[in-house]
Amino acid sequence: MTKREIDPYTGRELTDHEWDGIKELNTPVPKPVYWFLGIGFSICVVLWILLPAWPGISTYTKGILGIDQRDQVNEALAAGKVDRSTWETIVASNDLAELSGNEQILQVAKDAGKVLFEDNCSVCHASGGIGNAGYPTLNDTDWLWGGTVDEIYQTVRGGINSRHDETRFAQMMAYGEMQILSRDEISMLTDYVTSFSEPTQNEQQHTAAAALFETNCSSCHGIDGTGEQLLGAPNLTDAVWLYGGDKPSIYQTIYYGRAGHMPHWDGRISDTDLKLLTLYVSQLSETVSED
Numbered sequence: 634m635t636k637r638e639i640d641p642y643t644g645r646e647l648t649d650h651e652w653d654g655i656k657e658l659n660t661p662v663p664k665p666v667y668w669f670l671g672i673g674f675s676i677c678v679v680l681w682i683l684l685p686a687w688p689g690i691s692t693y694t695k696g697i698l699g700i701d702q703r704d705q706v707n708e709a710l711a712a713g714k715v716d717r718s719t720w721e722t723i724v725a726s727n728d729l730a731e732l733s734g735n736e737q738i739l740q741v742a743k744d745a746g747k748v749l750f751e752d753n754c755s756v757c758h759a760s761g762g763i764g765n766a767g768y769p770t771l772n773d774t775d776w777l778w779g780g781t782v783d784e785i786y787q788t789v790r791g792g793i794n795s796r797h798d799e800t801r802f803a804q805m806m807a808y809g810e811m812q813i814l815s816r817d818e819i820s821m822l823t824d825y826v827t828s829f830s831e832p833t834q835n836e837q838q839h840t841a842a843a844a845l846f847e848t849n850c851s852s853c854h855g856i857d858g859t860g861e862q863l864l865g866a867p868n869l870t871d872a873v874w875l876y877g878g879d880k881p882s883i884y885q886t887i888y889y890g891r892a893g894h895m896p897h898w899d900g901r902i903s904d905t906d907l908k909l910l911t912l913y914v915s916q917l918s919e920t921v922s923e924d
């Protein structure tokens with residue numbers, strides 16, 4: 634081998650490549666790069682020996698530490714199953730009154746019930762049950778159909794105006810469309826209904842409207858307008874509105890009537906899940922009333 638030419642300026646060897654009189658320096662890779670490569674490779678070898686690493690045809694090298702994430706997953710799943718079967722048995726074999734006194738089950742309902750709620754109910758009632766126009770808020774203490782666990786269970790199980798045999802039935806007649814009341818009478822009633830929650834109206838007009846209300850509306854909403862949960866007739870005095878409390882919305886409600894529809898869940902989800910949902914919904918309002 635002939636000795637390579639030395640570059641007079643840097644003192645480095647030159648390669649034999651030459652372009653138009655310019656020659657290329659033979660610059661070696663710096664030593665630290667080799668050290669790092671060497672250290673990195675040694676660490677790999679150690680890890681290959683300790684941990685599962687190389688795939689084979691039907692198996693793989695297991696590593697001398699015997700660590701296997703599949704085992705860890707299986708253990709976690711088995712623990713979850715034992716957990717689930719314990720609380721599932723408790724939920725299935727106790728009634729709601731007993732379950733609502735069981736802290737552990739209430740906690741399960743908070744977690745598992747939340748998932749069920751988000752999957753099945755939030756399309757209408759919104760995430761966390763905060764409600765939408767026409768879809769009641771479930772995280773308050775204002776109930777159309779009653780807020781005890783048994784009442785909530787019945788509402789969810791049979792639905793409202795649904796095809797289930799045990800559906801709840803809510804019907805507010807279309808007083809205008811069916812020509813039961815004139816437009817003027819409906820306007821008077823609109824003012825009157827508004828006055829329940831905003832008492833600033835003309836007294837004299839009220840006497841006539843009160844009579845109309847008593848004849849037409851009190852059978853469901855009560856003479857004082859506080860509603861009747863057995864009929865799903867809302868409390869009109871509390872400034873909580875399902876369909877809006879401004880005058881045009883109230884007029885619309887009286888003129889065209891309202892009949893909210895909620896599908897039944899009996900047969901679509903298991904009874905255990907129904908109970909969990911009930912406990913979840915009932916806890917939504919508890920957190921609010923504690924405030």
Ligand code: HEC
Nearest residue numbers: 753754757769776777778779788789793803865893894895
């Ligand atoms: C398709 C829309 C829809 C879905 C989905 C739905 N709901 Fe409803 N829900 C309604 C409507 C509308 C009402 C009010 C009906 C009425 O006017 O009385 C209601 C009422 C209720 C009430 C009664 C509230 C009260 O104040 O008494 C409860 C409780 C309830 N829903 C729970 C649920 C749960 C739990 C789910 C999920 C399993 C669910 N809903 C899914 C539409 C829905």
Ligand code: HEC
Nearest residue numbers: 803804805849850853865866867874875876877891892893
């Ligand atoms: C047969 C029973 C019944 C009668 C009579 C009745 N209502 Fe209703 N009313 C209901 C029901 C049930 C609802 C709830 C409908 C729903 O949730 O879909 C309702 C809803 C309403 C609402 C909407 C409340 C809200 O939160 O948005 C207003 C306002 C109202 N009624 C006013 C009246 C007035 C005024 C009269 C008399 C002209 C009257 N109602 C007569 C059953 C009745």
